[in-house]
Amino acid sequence: MSEITKNSLEKILPQLKCHFTWNLFKEESISYDLEDRVCNQIEFLNTEFKATMYNLLAYVKHLNGQNEAALECLRQAEDLIQQEHAAQAEIRSLVTWGNYAWVYYHMGRVSKAQEYVDKVKQVCKKFSNPYSIECPELDGEEGWTRLKCGGKQNERAKVCFEKALEEKPNNPELSSGLAIAMYRLDDKPQKQFPVNPLKQAIELSPDNQYVKVLLALKLQKMNEEPEGERLVEEALEKAPSQTDVLRSAAKFYRKKGDIDKAIELFLRASESLPNNGYLCHQIGCCYRAKIKQIQNSGEVAAHEKREKVEELRECAVHYLKKALEKGINLPNAYSDLAGLLAQKGQNREAEEYYQMAFSKELTDAERQQLHQRYGNFQEYHMKSENIAVQHYLQGLQISIQSPERERMKRQLQSIAENQLSQNIPNSWYLQGLIHKMDGDLLQAAECYEKELGRLLRNTPSGIGSLFLPESELEEGSEEMARAHATPLPESTERKWDRETEKKKVTGSLERRP
Incomplete structure (x- = not known):
């Protein structure tokens, strides 16, 4: 060369x-x-x-x-x-x-x-x-390419189409591209786009069945589901084998609660894309949703319900494992599978999949969700409350408002109240952490003081007698007697670092005048 x-x-x-x-x-x-x-x-x-x-x-x-x-x-x-x-x-x-x-x-x-x-x-x-x-044709080519690459490329795709439309404002191809880009960005709360770009794209490209289903999903979100379903049915009739239409239509029916129809459409799409792990994951999640539907239904006899749930769980596990075999790299695919395996009592295998999920590169939202799911697994399946608490706390430290965050707060509050009723060490400290994360620093400080008082009362050296009134010392003696009389079950033993707690106490004493 x-x-x-x-x-x-x-x-x-x-x-x-x-x-x-x-x-x-x-x-x-x-x-x-x-x-x-x-x-x-x-x-x-x-x-x-x-x-x-x-x-x-x-x-x-x-x-x-x-x-x-x-x-x-x-x-x-x-x-x-x-x-x-x-x-x-x-x-x-x-x-x-x-x-x-x-x-x-x-x-x-x-x-x-x-x-x-x-x-x-x-x-x-x-x-x-x-x-x-600079020309709209090149901007359009770049926009469509970025749309297909997805993820972080959608914002840039939107810019490309907007730039191209400045030169060709009524171009059907460019209008469809902009509508798709805006729809994909619509999930972000700070970027709620109007429905007009989708409607305009359909007017310019009435044969674009994919955009038609995206409009249906948008209408569903706006509580206009009947009109959305009409569009979905029309799109499926005119493009019965187009995979992006089938996938999006399946999402519509899953959100509607028609899980059987969603599974049918995802399966049809997978016939054209047999190696697509995303579709396998979606099918597995649909079977999992079907399990919840049956469990919440009072129309099925108990023994029939158990049999049907077990059958559906096997299907869900099959497709989720298949998704991972096909190369899907979504962290929640691992935790979805782990949760189902735990329900089957296969805790060791579930643990392995949870650890695989933690090893992935995670967004803050994904990490928060994973801490909540793994905390659930430890609390309810492994009966290890201490590890569950650690993960709930780690999840709450991620400052994203989400349903998972609210669940972790409720779960921690329940654990803390249960521990207080049993006089378990660090229960006031845990209450303090919950108040602190809620921004209630005064309540948090009061809880920390109570935990510190408990530590002083229970100190073998008797140093608490120098700082606490006699009534609190007697209360502490009663607590210690109850604790010795009723051994704590293994599931409530705390793994807090005792040396750290001692340092807190010692540091507080040294700072006193």
């Missing part, structure tokens, strides 16, 4: 607008099932969108070390552009040519890389920029 040519390419390549310069996976690893999903889109999407998917597939192939396969995908993209966008073939090919240049560069084929750089330059020089231009 000529150093001069290599150096010149290294300066030019970062200027090209293509997948290699969009930093698609800079902050997060590539999704395990991205290639399967892209291939599925190529099978079911309209021809005009297939070139975009072939470009993305080429990039994924390159990341997997399959450069020859990547080149074949780019050839497919180039052919489709010529067929579907003949009038704009040069502009529409800029991303493909940029990808060609990068792939050939990584293969060490400098002359071929230079050939495609020259093709880009030939088009761009007409617009006063040698290697890059």
Whole structure:
């Protein structure tokens, strides 16, 4: 490889607008099932969108070390552009040519890389920029690519579509892209988007069944479920095999409470995507939801209910294990499975899956949820209250308001009240921690003082007699007598660090005048 040519390419390549310069996976690893999903889109999407998917597939192939396969995908993209966008073939090919240049560069084929750089330059020089231009077609290509990559890419996808729509405000393709991006960002409380972009996208693209189901989900959230269900039924009738339609329709029915219909749709989607771990996870979660429905129903006889629950639990475990085998890397997939195994009495295996979940890279929300679930497991299945308390406290230290946080507060409060009734050591200290996390520092201080008083009363050296009135010392003696008379069960033994507590007391004494 000529150093001069290599150096010149290294300066030019970062200027090209293509997948290699969009930093698609800079902050997060590539999704395990991205290639399967892209291939599925190529099978079911309209021809005009297939070139975009072939470009993305080429990039994924390159990341997997399959450069020859990547080149074949780019050839497919180039052919489709010529067929579907003949009038704009040069502009529409800029991303493909940029990808060609990068792939050939990584293969060490400098002359071929230079050939495609020259093709880009030939088009761009007409617009006063040698290697890059601003146009809605390129912004749209980037937007659709980022949408398919998902996760942290949705915000940037929205920006791309908004920019492109400034030039082409009524473009159906761009309007659909913006509506999808906004829908995906809608889960964030600070970004509640209106329903209008979805409605406008459907007006411009009435045959886009996926956007139709997204509108249905949005209407469901707005308590307009009947209208949403009408849209879902229409979409399923017109696109009975399109996997993104099936997946989203299944979510609609699961939220509605029609779990059987949701399972049916997820299973139909999995026929087209047999290696998709996400679908297996969703099916497993649906079976778990079905278990809760039956347990809460009074219409089934007790023995029939037990048999049905056990059957459904086996199905849920099967699909959750299958999801992990297929490579899904969601932390809650591990904890979902662990919870079901614990219900089956398989605590050792459940523990292993919980530890796998803790070993993953977790967001604060995921970590908080995991501490709550694992605390539950320790409290109710392992009968280890001390470990449960530790995890509830760790979960509460994550300052995210969530249903899990409220559950942990209630569970800790229940444990603390139970311990107070049994005069268990550190029960006042635990009450103090709960008040502190609620921001009630005065109540917390009072609880800490009571715990300190208990420690002084129970000190073998009798040092408490120097600081406490006789009535409190007598009360402490009675507590100690009751404690010796009634041994604590193993499940309530505390694993608090006693040396730390002694240091607290000693430090308090040393600071007194």
